[in-house]
Amino acid sequence: xxxxxxxxxxxxxxxxxxxxxxxxxxxxxxxxxxxxx
Numbered sequence: 791x792x793x794x795x796x797x798x799x800x801x802x803x804x805x806x807x808x809x810x811x812x813x814x815x816x817x818x819x820x821x822x823x824x825x826x827x
Contacts, residue, residue, distance in 0.1 A: 798822075 800818045805811060 798819065800815060805814050
């Protein structure tokens, strides 16, 4: 996908517990930042 609206958003999130989605997304974003640094 080359639509800039999707920049910084994980496209697939595999977790069975929706209560931790925010935590999972935050972790994925932190991993992305760590790769850039």
